[in-house]
Amino acid sequence: MVKGELENRVKRIDLNIPGPPPLDPGPRSPNYDLIAKASAKIKTLKVTDIEIGTGPVAREGKYVTLHYRGMLPDGYIFDQTTKSGGKPIRFRLGEGSVIKGWEQGILGMKVGGKRQLEIPSELAYGANPPDNALKSGIRPNTALIFIVELLFVGDRP
16 A cells, blocks of 8 residues: 555545543432342342452451442433542451442452452341431342442451
């Protein structure tokens, strides 16, 4: 191909083609009827590996650091670490400082891994969510869905 032919070919490419659509941010407000129906169907913790990590394994007593996105069963995002300037959350597994669904669902993950956790109400906030959960749109007896990405596992924070 001659240089002029290549330039003519490149000039014909439409550079105004939009890129892929952005990640679906979910609904702007919760659909509580749908949430109640879906929550009633989520009876056990369901763990789905999206990506399997290759680093250290999360075990009870270890400190873990992770990014997360928390959603109600209708897809409404009630919280995510990027909301707080991208600062990940850090805690010690087995200490009881997070909901039971996280304690159980993160065990066995490897650093670099990404998981989806479908957490029944009983392993989340149950019938009495704390005020900060209520303000985020989480009602009593609501199942929660999290996408978590494990960044660090260690003996010290």
